[in-house]
Amino acid sequence: MATPAPAAIECRNLWQVFGPDAESQLSAAMEQAGGDPDVAAGNLKEKGYIPAVRDANFEVMPGELFVIMGLSGSGKSTLIRCISHLLGATSGEIRIEGEDIVSASKKRLIELRRKKLGMVFQHFGLFPHMSVADNVGFPLKVQGVSRKERRQRAMEVISLVGLEGREDAFPRELSGGQRQRVGIARSLAVNPDIWFLDEPFSALDPLIRRQLQDEFLNIQATLKKSIVFITHDITEALKLADRIAIMRDGKIVQIGTPAEIVLNPADDYVREFSRDVAKGQHACVDSVMRPLDQKPDNMPDDPGLRPGMTLDAALAACMQCYEPVPVHDENGVLTGIVHPADLVAALQVETK
Amino acid sequence: MKSLGLGIALTAMAGAVGATELGAVDEPIRLAINEWTGQHVTTHVAGQMLEAAGYKVEYVTAGYMNMYQAMEDGELHAALEIWSSNVSDDYAKKVAAGGVEELGDLGLDAKEGIAYPAHVADICPGLPAWEALRDCAQQFATAETIPSGRLVDYPADWGTPGADRMTGLDLPFKAVPAGSEGALIAELRASTERKSPLLITFWQPHWAMSAYDVQFVDLPVGEDACFNDPAWGPNPNAVNDCDFAPSRIFKAGWSGMADKWPAAHEILSNYQLSVADQQPMMGAIDVDGGSVEEVVADWMAANEAKWRPVVDEALH
């Protein structure tokens, strides 16, 4: 990863093990296993320890929307709490904009949270005794910002999430969707660079969920935060993510773009996830495109494929084609070829 | 009793007296009010005497058993009716340590003994002679004591004089300690209401003596020998085969009182009250419902000859 700018978040060999004296147990287990994390995790489990996150490695680029997906109990919530340092990691490295936060002082952590980090929670985590405006202004209050300034900034973010007029209501007076808007507003109050969202839409009903997802994408389009987003919903992950990490039993089994996840699942577990997904809508022509050097001499049909077309659209266009077809970019330059058979095969991954 | 206000402090208009003898007249002398009416009477008489001498007096409610620590600390200054038959061990300790001193006898003629409500004489003919108890012990038996008779004794923390008498006189009675004075009174009351047999350890002066017509059993008169020499008395093999040792009722106070209030110390030391005077006042309060202050004030007015000399003597 030789990127010039440091990654927004970088995790190296991150472990979270629950149990008494976990740290030394972990290093002993690693030594015993000769450095193989899977064997070490197995050993720990036998001793009654819970390796909730094992050997996680990934980085989130500035402005990237990084989704961590897994079933409940897969360790995704633990992972995001390690990164936000709500839980102290058992071992490993976490860097936020290049700064090591595992060894950061308490004071520095509070400083980071006041300036750089924001977090949204699954069940909103609203303070029941505060009004909407007070909830949103709370991160400013703890910094000693004046009441007036707090109110002003709170009103800005409240209108950003579309809650104008409800600023003096109390959380118990709001619907679920509205509550999560407050949660989002509060996490944005200090205008953080890094934004953690822990299953923010899971507790909402489907219609509201979709609406909030769209609004979330709009907000992100303007704010360009570096985001870690947790979900158990593959559809949500595919819809929102720049990249997705899939977790199972504390281990990250695959990291990739939505198309990579859908079309090239690393194992049966990931495949199982994408089983019910309409892959044609999430993968594009470029994922099955072959380079020009495989170009056959003769391409009778040209259904007008583009690299960014979804596979569904491409398949619809190629219904009558049996031979390889060309793909042109927006400027009409030939960039690759596609075998219609590849299209069909890609879409039928799940039937294997 | 409801009118026992907190901190009633009256300054009496005493004659011109040397302030050196009186001591710190501006500071109230705090007298202990314990849990029974007789003691209230005794204390209020003393208090009004002190007021007549020119002192301020404060009446402070205090648990009888637990007041000596306060006396040693100088937070309570005197308690005027202490029964020798029932004193906390703490008293002896505090006297030994020098924080509390005795202020002499009150002169109240007290008696303790084995007693019964009058109607019991019908159940056990031959009373008040103690020998009668031997034959009617069965009449007094209950579930807990069968086959012996039942004697309701003092609460355990007052000692076991009743049980000692039964052993001494070799009477077939088992002593059941009451838990409290209230329990003793409830026994007397229930027995009187139900005309049921009851033998109880009791004392006078006590308002219940007349309220429930309580009689004492005649026991051999106690001499010192009775308590030391088994050979003495009707039972040649045991001590305690006689009536109770006569109990003394005395006064005690904070040992700093003689320096701080010399005249008051003298007044309280010389103060005496007789059963003949106390008992009618108790009746006026408990039976007729008068307030302690008023009953005592009336008595003080009518019986000036009985207390004025003590006050005058201290002041001159």
Next chain:
Amino acid sequence: MSIAEPAPVTAPWVGRLTPGTRAALITLIAGAVTLLLAPYLPWITIWPDAWTLPATQWVDTGLGLVLNLIKPAARWFSWLMEFPMTWANFALVSTPWPLVIGVVTALGWYLGGASMAALGFLGLIFVLASGYWVESMNTLALVAVSVPLAVLTGGAIGILANEVPRVKSAVQAVLDIMQTVPTFAYLTPLLLLFGFGPVVGLIASAIYAAPPMARNVILGLERVEPEIKEAAMMSGGNRLQQLFLVEIPTARLQIMVGVNQCLMAALSMVIIAAVIGGFNDIGWEVLLTMRKAQFGQALLAGLVIVVFAVVIDRMSATLATDRRRFDARVTYGILGATVIVTALSLGFLPDPATLTLLDPVADSVDSSLGDFTAANGAALNTIKNGAMFYGLLPLRIGLDEAVLPFTWGFSWTPAMSAGLFAAAALIGAVMALRGNVVGGLVVLIGAGILETGVAQMPWPFVLIAVAALGWVASGWRLAVISVLLLSTILISGLWERALLSLYLSGAAVFACAVVGGAIGLLCAVSPLAWKIMRPISDMLQTIPLFVFLIPVLMFFQIGEFSAFLAICAYAIVPMIRYTRHGLVTTPDELIEAATSSGATEWQIMRDVRAPYAAPTILLGLNQTILYAFAMLVIAALIGTTGLGQSIYLALGQADVGLGVSSGAAMAILALVADRLVQGFAEERRKALGL
């Protein structure tokens, strides 16, 4: 007591036995062995004096040193506390009574609307009419200072336990001790430390009232949703900001429950404080009237405390709910009217001490108690003798000594003992064959105890049985701790008294469990029954316990049966409440599922509600046990011969060592019983997945 026990079950089975069966088996063998050996080894039944350590003296000396060391600080604290006491007292006593009544009424409206205002108004009018106004205000002043003290102390303890998880279990133990060591046991040291006067009462009630506050703070802070805590953390709050700006406000409803319980506990302790005196409060009046056995007057003074308790309880309970706001104009209106009325009537107000409107009622209650006793003497005697001969006595000294020609009409013979054990063995065997091995063994153990009597149980048997119970209830740790704690009673020479206490409270708990459980069941089924029982329960729990002693004494005289009844009157309440609560709060879905399966009302009760309510009922039993031990001390005022009596002996003789040791022994019995029952309750809860 030479009785042939049935031979223990043969060895090959042992490997397949459940923990419960194994524990019961060990207990049974221990019982049989001690029973057989007892005639030859007298030390098995009676702990020899030679083995007793002078522990009470050590406690006395040790405590004496410590007390002298901290005495100056304590005295300084007393001096400090006298200021708020004096102010509160002055403010409450010197305020004209119409003003106090008006303010309480206005407060009632503000907190809970018309009904609360009426409650406050009528309650205080009752107090006024009783003639105990001044005493009540003195009491209120004591509560007004002790409750903030207890709230602050309890709050601080709760926060400490929350912030330093390592000390949490130690804090829980301290709270248990504060609640189970009877106040009378430490009055003497308190007196020594803080000096004479109301401050001792203040401290005593604060010690007793702080634990419920601390427990609710701990519970409240624990129950704050993790996400709310995390949100506070992620907002960049430091620990103090997280705690005071977010966690405590979020937990405020639970904390208010703590304040409410704290108030009630302080009020119930007021009477205890009166034993020392120095304040002329309502508790002192109860004591005076109790001493004269004037039931009517004692009841009246006691009811004043009940009225206060009810008013304070209902008003402070509104703080623990999200309440709606009531029209502030009415509040101001009431206040304004009060000021005007007070100002106009200032010269003409009757002295509240001269009011005796309720005295005739008290007198008639008193005389009807007398009449009732007189009229039913024979019947009352029959009840008492029956209960003593056929219940309490055999339980205490065993059938072999309790069965006498005077009482049962025949003597107990070894043949009868053999018959008893044979019958028990038969029942046990039948139960074991039907699959209930533990039950069968317990029947045998029970027969053994009935034969010997609780107060004469050999100590090795008690220790082994408790260890076995502890092991089954929660594991070897509880077993070890229980045995160690009980051993301290044994070597300090208080064992015999402890067994007597155990017998009396055990009998009361058993009776409460059966009768209270039945009443609770009835209240769960019939709303009418609950409507009647609820105010009775409230009254039984708040009236000073002393008040009960008089009628019980009048009816049944000094003795164990009276003490037994007095304990039951107080300890039965939690059993009723928890049983009913557990039964009525079964989730609707379960009931619907059962109903749709065609279950009858009774089948639902037996197969759905009762099992679901089991953990709650066990908690009620637990409370009943603690209440029974607490009441044991009060019941000693009737005349009992257990640890309660030792505590009074110590109090009367200012014997710090004996008082504290006896108090500790009582607390140990209560705590061991508490942990055992909680262990079983926990297991039930887990089994139900709650």
